[in-house]
Amino acid sequence: MNSLQNNFLIAMPSLKDPFFERTVTYICEHNDEGAMGLVLNQPIDLSLASLLEQIDIETSNPELDEVPVFAGGPVGTDRGFVLHTPQEGWRSSLQLSDEVMITTSKDILSALGTDRAPSQFFLALGFAGWEAGQLEDELAANSWLTIPADADIVFNTPIKDRWEKATAQLGIDVWQLSNEAGHA
Numbered sequence: 001m002n003s004l005q006n007n008f009l010i011a012m013p014s015l016k017d018p019f020f021e022r023t024v025t026y027i028c029e030h031n032d033e034g035a036m037g038l039v040l041n042q043p044i045d046l047s048l049a050s051l052l053e054q055i056d057i058e059t060s061n062p063e064l065d066e067v068p069v070f071a072g073g074p075v076g077t078d079r080g081f082v083l084h085t086p087q088e089g090w091r092s093s094l095q096l097s098d099e100v101m102i103t104t105s106k107d108i109l110s111a112l113g114t115d116r117a118p119s120q121f122f123l124a125l126g127f128a129g130w131e132a133g134q135l136e137d138e139l140a141a142n143s144w145l146t147i148p149a150d151a152d153i154v155f156n157t158p159i160k161d162r163w164e165k166a167t168a169q170l171g172i173d174v175w176q177l178s179n180e181a182g183h184a
Contacts, residue, residue, distance in 0.1 A: 004030040004135070006097045008153070009037060010145040010166050013174060019074050024166045025128055026083065026149055028094075028102050035130040038072035038081055040122070040154060041162040048123060052109060061113035068159070072124025080125055082108050083154055084118035099151035120155040145170060 009025040011017075025037040048067035052059050072081055082103045086095060092105035101118075111117045130138070138144055147169050157165050167174040 004035065004146055006100070006149045007146050008040075008149050008166050009135075010147065010163065010170075010174075012143055012145060015143050019071075020128075022163045024153065024162045025073075026100075026154060028081075028096060028127075030135065032132060034132050035135045037128045038083060038122075038124045039070065039128055041159050042071040043068040043159055044071050044125070048112060051123070052112070055106075055109070057110050059113050064113045067113075067123075070122065070124040072126045073128030075127050075129045077126035079127070080104070080106075080109070080123065081127060082112075082118075082121055082123050084108070084121040085151075085155070087118040097149065097151070100149065100154065120151075122154055145174070 004027045007027050007030075009023075009027060011020050011023045011025075013022075015021055019042070020039070023042060024040045026040055027035060027037040029036045046069045047065050048069055049059055049061075049064035051069050052064065071077070083096075084101055084103065085099065086101050090103040090105055090108045093101050093103040093108075095101050108118075108121075112121060112123070135144075139146070145167075147166065150166070150169065153162055153165055
């Protein structure tokens with residue numbers, strides 16, 4: 001099996017699942033036991049400042065009122081995940097690529113909005129999860145396209161443009177694709 005860790009799953013236009021329609025998902029882990037990823041373009045009605053207040057973390061940075069929190073997926077929505085540019089020193093961190101780390105410990109949250117924070121970050125509640133073989137079945141059913149992950153899409157691309165920018169990297173017009181397979 002080829003691991004899709006550090007790749008994007010791009011929802012095909014034909015995928016009509018209410019949670020995953022027109023999404024880009026960063027695959028954080030993929031092995032024989034299954035896969036785990038974070039949806040990058042499903043903001044929820046919660047700012048980072050509000051989230052920090054709810055979990056009793058003091059912040060005085062007014063810019064955090066403008067930082068969205070995302071629905072990373074429908075599983076474990078009470079768990080937080082921070083994708084960020086590489087920076088050591090956080091408990092429960094894992095380097096996913098030269099450009100992206102994931103941290104699941106609360107210690108990073110108190111640093112967000114301060115000079116101790118990673119230079120760029122993305123915060124999600126919940127994750128997308130697949131059991132062993134499930135993601136491979138969905139790929140075979142033409143529900144998803146895959147491309148190597150691009151940190152620019154994770155950290156710099158406006159939310160509303162992430163699916164389009166990811167599909168543009170395929171070099172084709174995704175709207176011309178069919179979810180039907182055939183033989184010539």
